[in-house]
Amino acid sequence: MLLSNVHLRLGACLLFWAASHVLASPAPPNAYTEIEKLKERVQILEEAVFP
Numbered sequence: 001m002l003l004s005n006v007h008l009r010l011g012a013c014l015l016f017w018a019a020s021h022v023l024a025s026p027a028p029p030n031a032y033t034e035i036e037k038l039k040e041r042v043q044i045l046e047e048a049v050f051p
Contacts, residue, residue: 004049011045014038 018038 007045007049011042011049014045015042 015038018034
């Protein structure tokens with residue numbers, strides 16, 4: 001249970017960091033692909049936490 005909690009916190013921190021990074025930048029042309037990559041990473045984390 002502790003490990004899954006750590007994974008959830010790590011995923012939330014990663015999501016927050018990436019979202020703030022994308023929002024702080026002056027909207028690069030590849031922002032959409034960065035968001036898609038982030039969604040894939042979150043999905044991988046969710047599958048690891050909730051198999």
